[in-house]
Amino acid sequence: MSDSLEAVELWNTFRRGDRQAFGCLSSLFYQPLFNYGTKLCEDQELVEDCIQDLFLDLWRRREYIGHTDHVKFYLLKSLRRKIFLEKRTREKWISAQGELENSLEFVGDFSVEARIISSETDSFRLKKLQQILERLSKRQREVIYLKFYQELDYEQISTIMSITYQSARNLVHTAIRDLQNAWFSNKV
């Protein structure tokens, strides 16, 4: 999915050195970046620092960056990498252990709106639902998040998360299928 015309325009203008365009670009994508960042890392300050860093790097390297129709995808991808590196750096100082977590874990969770669902759901079904949601892997949650809330396509998601296109599709497919089971669960 391409970004809006405005975003692409801003991207091109900022690359030519327009500071105002750069400011607009940063404002435009700040929320989605912060949103994704906090799903990857609970430390909001770290996320903010990474976003600032991200944009500064972008400006400094503007002459070497190419055209793109998918600005948000590019930014989300860069942010994920930045947060990963920053976390690793900070953890190096804190952790006494040798081995460091090699992958970035998705910390976002589902907010089971018990109220809304329960109007058509009995407690049994709700319980089953919660069980299934808990069993969803962190990768499944991240794919769902990127697909539903950042509206990326499977191709982009597979790039960001370093998984195959097929994996991305399967992760979503399995999640939906499992949740369908929760629906049927009260039908004994």
Add this chain to the structure above:
Amino acid sequence: MNHKDYTIEQLVLDSYFRQWVYGELPEEDVFWESWMAENPDRTYLVEQAKFIVEALRMNHAAIPEEKVARNVERLLETIEREEKTRRNPFLYYAWRVAVMLIVALGIYYYFVPESRNAAVAFENIAENMGLETVEKINNGAKPLTLSLSDGSAITLQPGSSLSYPETFAADKREVVLHGEGFFEIAPDPAKPFVVYANEIVTKVLGTSFHIKAYEDDPEVIVKVVTGKVSVSAPKIQDRSGPAEGLILSPNQMAVYARTPDKLTRTLVENPGILKNSDIRSSDYNFEDTPIVEVFRTLEKGYGVPILFNAEQLANCTVTAPLENENLYEKLDMICKVIRASYEVVDAQIIITSRGCD
């Protein structure tokens, strides 16, 4: 798209469907309600899909808009500083740059005799003020904003300091700046606001301007943001006789070079559209527009005079969407079209062209 044949999964993956489930569609949009009414055999599917979509709802951490604005501002400040450092090697080594006088305020051209002293006995000014003076130094890493008794606000860059009286004198407001600061001065025609910074005296009535005055810098620069200001360099005046200062308009910049003593005027690095201009950004999308009108629009929008030979360019028209470009980019494009070149001389744009025949 034939929704009739949708499976549950396809419904769940349809962002339009999800918007409906989350209540994000406008009230008038009854697409899904109608669809369900028309396809009662599909209601069952919709219910399941709805269940799943609601189950996958997530909460989102939001960052307040003001914080976003502030962070973006910090970004812009940082890149501005970096650009300046990159451009002038002196600036890199001498972190205390010469005074940048940015005078923005009314057309007041005013050379005060005491400013002769100012240049010579810079340090004495503070003593001479006599009034109870305060010196605020920014020892931190971030800009520091001070409020003065008249309502003026001065933002000091790290390492800079400002000396000023707790309460201003009856007939004028005088302060001494070391380093760099952005001034937003409350208007008071009866009490001119005077800033002493190294060899430059800046007099304003009420305006916003940027002054940069570091000891070791070879240059002193004044940048006008809004209004007009007068900048004078007493040293030059002492030599050349009658007071001859410069009057700067927005987007203009005065540069005082210490050796040799010279005060010149030019444009700021990235002229912005004037705040009070009634030219809209869409006005910069030219379609077969005669060049005279193009330049007039630019002049009004940026407040920068453009000089060109109207006769020679009589046949030139411009068709180009330029609302997103900055001033120099606009000029580049326009000059390409009319086969011309431009240069900035004394804060004016001078166009040289062979014409469009």
